[in-house]
Amino acid sequence: MTVATETAAPLHAAPGREPSALVQIFRHVVREPLTLLFAIILLIIILIAIFAGQISPYNPVQQSILSVNQAPSPEHWLGTDGFGRDVLTRIFYGARTSLILGVLSPVLAAIIGTALGLWAGYFGGWADRIIGRLIDLLLAFPDLLLGILVAAALSSGFWSMVAVLTIAFSPRFARIARASTLALRHEPFVEAAVAASVSHPVIIIRHVMPNIIGPIVVVFTLWIATAIRLEATLSFLGLGTQPPEPSWGNIIRDGLDNMFGSPWPIIGAGIAISLTVLGFNMIGDAVRDVLDPERRE
Amino acid sequence: MLRTIAARILDAIPTLFLVLTLVFVTMRLLPGDPAIAVLGENATFQELQLFRHKVGLDLPIWLQYLDFLRDSLTFSFGNSFTSNFPVSQLIALNLPYTIELTVAATIIGTALAIPVGVLAAVRHGEAPDVISRIFSLLGYAVPDFFLAAIMLIVFALTLKWFPITGGGSGLIDVLWHLVLPATALGLIKAAFMSRLTRSSVLEVMGKDYVRTARAKGARERRVIYRHALRNALLPVVTGLSLSILSTLSGSVAIELIFNRPGVGAMLINAIETRDYPTIQAGIVVFALFVVVVNLLMDIAYTVVDPRIGAGS
Numbered sequence: 001m002t003v004a005t006e007t008a009a010p011l012h013a014a015p016g017r018e019p020s021a022l023v024q025i026f027r028h029v030v031r032e033p034l035t036l037l038f039a040i041i042l043l044i045i046i047l048i049a050i051f052a053g054q055i056s057p058y059n060p061v062q063q064s065i066l067s068v069n070q071a072p073s074p075e076h077w078l079g080t081d082g083f084g085r086d087v088l089t090r091i092f093y094g095a096r097t098s099l100i101l102g103v104l105s106p107v108l109a110a111i112i113g114t115a116l117g118l119w120a121g122y123f124g125g126w127a128d129r130i131i132g133r134l135i136d137l138l139l140a141f142p143d144l145l146l147g148i149l150v151a152a153a154l155s156s157g158f159w160s161m162v163a164v165l166t167i168a169f170s171p172r173f174a175r176i177a178r179a180s181t182l183a184l185r186h187e188p189f190v191e192a193a194v195a196a197s198v199s200h201p202v203i204i205i206r207h208v209m210p211n212i213i214g215p216i217v218v219v220f221t222l223w224i225a226t227a228i229r230l231e232a233t234l235s236f237l238g239l240g241t242q243p244p245e246p247s248w249g250n251i252i253r254d255g256l257d258n259m260f261g262s263p264w265p266i267i268g269a270g271i272a273i274s275l276t277v278l279g280f281n282m283i284g285d286a287v288r289d290v291l292d293p294e295r296r297e
Numbered sequence: 298m299l300r301t302i303a304a305r306i307l308d309a310i311p312t313l314f315l316v317l318t319l320v321f322v323t324m325r326l327l328p329g330d331p332a333i334a335v336l337g338e339n340a341t342f343q344e345l346q347l348f349r350h351k352v353g354l355d356l357p358i359w360l361q362y363l364d365f366l367r368d369s370l371t372f373s374f375g376n377s378f379t380s381n382f383p384v385s386q387l388i389a390l391n392l393p394y395t396i397e398l399t400v401a402a403t404i405i406g407t408a409l410a411i412p413v414g415v416l417a418a419v420r421h422g423e424a425p426d427v428i429s430r431i432f433s434l435l436g437y438a439v440p441d442f443f444l445a446a447i448m449l450i451v452f453a454l455t456l457k458w459f460p461i462t463g464g465g466s467g468l469i470d471v472l473w474h475l476v477l478p479a480t481a482l483g484l485i486k487a488a489f490m491s492r493l494t495r496s497s498v499l500e501v502m503g504k505d506y507v508r509t510a511r512a513k514g515a516r517e518r519r520v521i522y523r524h525a526l527r528n529a530l531l532p533v534v535t536g537l538s539l540s541i542l543s544t545l546s547g548s549v550a551i552e553l554i555f556n557r558p559g560v561g562a563m564l565i566n567a568i569e570t571r572d573y574p575t576i577q578a579g580i581v582v583f584a585l586f587v588v589v590v591n592l593l594m595d596i597a598y599t600v601v602d603p604r605i606g607a608g609s
Contacts (some may be wrong), residue, residue: 143544
């Protein structure tokens with residue numbers, strides 16, 4: 001334990017070394033008051049998602065005829081819904097659904113998309129023509145439309161939702177990976193490796209990957225926000241997370257039925273979506289400014 | 298230019314087939330047996346076979362594919378499983394409402410976005426720029442269906458200024474029903490488009506021809522609108538095609554909130570009731586939209602920037 005820290009510490013403290021990307025991003029977030037504010041709000045939402053079971057005194061799916069459609073009160077801060085469930089509790093638990101889907105799907109999309117893009121960009125030929133054409137085609141569809149099409153084809157449920165979002169996002173990663181790889185393919189250091197008969201997998205992992213990872217991480221952080229919004233929209237349309245499982249989208253959908261009685265489920269879940277998306281967008285901007293400064297606005 | 302346009306149209310044909318093929322493959326992945334979905338679990342084997350024969354599900358897959366292509370291109374999708382109404386007529390009934398909404402939202406969004414974007418670029422770093430940035434940050438974060446629901450609660454339910462549901466009949470009534478849904482969608486789109494306009498105008502403001510125009514003593518308004526904006530328009534046109542299509546897909550949720558008729562509402566309804574012919578038709582209509590809007594925007598580039606045509 002002590003040995004490890006002793007050897008690791010000087011490395012990080014080496015003079016003249018640039019602080020790691022993570023440190024730079026952290027500094028970027030802290031420097032701008034607005035970004036910091038939304039980062040803190042996002043952190044609170046993440047904590048709520050993790051500790052939903054500990055914070056809320058109610059069960060998110062248990063129905064009760066005795067407490068249907070109640071207005072906000074000290075017992076139920078945002079009132080209850082048409083099934084007598086506490087709205088705030090459902091929003092807390094909905095944070096779990098949104099965050100898990102919102103992070104998991106872009107991770108899978110980044111892996112699949114990057115692999116396809118690397119393959120197409122590096123080897124070229126027929127694979128590139130097919131993958132390139134497919135990327136163009138899928139990118140012509142707005143993500144929501146693609147989401148609706150895929151959701152229509154798959155049965156509802158958690159893994160279908162993951163599949164929907166992953167399919168909708170993979171082409172974005174594939175395009176970035178392909179374009180970055182194409183640009184690198186004829187760089188002297190790659191050609192030198194080829195000339196030295198280094199095997200292709202080694203070149204891809206040692207020489208190409210490290211140089212394209214920046215833009216991919218940037219796209220990844222920005223797409224978390226999109227994934228959360230898309231999940232909410234699809235659940236609102238009844239194609240995503242299915243009731244009684246709470247999700248911000250289906251809470252708003254349920255709220256529509258009781259608009260006259262209480263607007264609070266709609267307002268509460270809507271604000272939750274907006275704050276979360278805003279938080280991830282602002283952190284995404286900070287990540288972009290650090291990792292991909294050329295694209296800064 | 299005509300040659301370029303013809304080339305673009307020819308180019309769209311393979312794309313169209315690829316899209317339709319994707320739709321066909323997706324449709325065949327649909328879980329459950331359509332025959333059981335329609336006739337119920339208790340149907341006898343004979344009844345199921347008869348149904349499959351009637352709608353062509355017993356044919357070899359490549360024949361089904363050819364039938365599907367023919368049906369899609371001739372818009373004959375058979376009858377709805379739930380209402381027994383010809384699906385082509387359902388589309389004809391619903392499509393105008395969706396187009397109205399998309400067009401109105403696009404007009405509102407663009408009419409708002411271009412002046413806001415230009416102002417933000419011209420007064421770069423000042424108050425208008427900051428306000429437009431906050432506006433666009435909100436536009437990216439607030440889901441359109443949430444904004445629509447809030448507008449419905451405030452302006453229709455509480456203040457009673459606008460009708461709550463439906464699509465309306467007669468010109469004035471239709472426009473009246475359009476105000477809230479189109480504004481909700483348009484505002485969200487304006488957030489995206491104004492950002493695009495801003496960065497595009499900012500980029501050309503530094504160009505030589507803008508400096509030349511200023512040096513000639515042209516008025517600032519003229520410099521901005523005649524010299525800068527015209528040249529900044531190309532990326533905005535690109536954004537517009539994306540924006541039209543995302544407005545179109547956004548209309549699905551909006552139709553649901555305002556209980557408006559439309560292709561989106563029809564499709565969602567069909568998915569819920571597993572009404573296969575209507576699902577298929579709805580998806581094909583949206584897919585055709587994607588191909589056609591992209592084609593029109595490709596043609597629009599050639600008009601806005603003739604160099605593109607000359608180059609290819």
